[in-house]
């Protein structure tokens with residue numbers, strides 16, 4: 001893991017009512033701005049430290065990093081804590097990997113962002129613009145009032161920018177969207193799970209080259225609202241209650257269960273738990289498990305049950321720590 005650094009909040013703003021934009025200046029040299037990269041913020045929450053990842057949106061002339069956080073009504077605590085920050089406050093951060101690097105080698109680029117998924121996409125689009133490259137940027141929003149930076153992007157990217165307002169136009173037609181892209185296009189997307197799942201299915205159905213679809217997910221993007229549920233851990237017998245605004249991973253960790261994790265975004269699979277028995281349905285929100293793996297496993301950092309109970313096995317207890 002990267003070294004922890006202190007960072008000072010230098011500015012905050014509200015680009016729309018439920019998004020807070022935060023400029024933070026890390027002390028020292030440990031964090032490098034990369035389009036698509038993110039930092040980890042270590043927050044004191046619920047008697048422990050919890051880590052939240054936020055994409056870099058921009059870097060200022062003073063080397064301060066801009067991130068943005070959607071303030072969720074059913075926050076697990078992270079967005080509430082971030083929303084309270086004010087200039088002069090200090091937080092602890094560490095650099096994270098860039099799992100969503102932008103390739104300048106692609107012949108054509110398109111970007112698709114949904115909601116707060118615009119944060120890494122905006123940094124990538126600006127990098128291409130600065131390099132004098134052509135691209136298109138499609139921004140899907142629930143409604144105009146809930147989306148940050150629309151006017152700014154319209155001014156910045158002009159004809160390359162398209163806004164898709166779900167409240168007026170309905171959900172994005174993923175097939176039509178993919179079908180309209182030149183076959184040589186490399187598509188970068190970040191947004192809620194249902195949008196990304198539809199585009200991935202359309203990409204595959206259209207016979208597009210899998211490597212030309214690059215994406216990054218974020219948590220809290222299920223198809224349905226989160227509700228409480230319970231699990232029992234087969235290896236230890238522990239009964240664990242998961243609150244509506246808490247991830248299964250956090251509930252397991254708080255109950256002292258040694259589950260391993262890394263990305264906390266449903267991408268690496270390290271937190272996977274196997275389902276031995278279930279009363280209820282799984283709400284898969286990861287991008288790691290394929291269809292075959294989904295019947296009997298879930299990624300505890302983002303996926304959950306739609307109520308009910310499950311008997312689970314924790315990979316890192318049953319099979320030992322991954323290395």
Ligand code: FES
Pocket residue numbers: 260261262263264265266267268269270271272286288299300301302
């Ligand atoms: S920690 Fe990576 S998928 Fe859960």
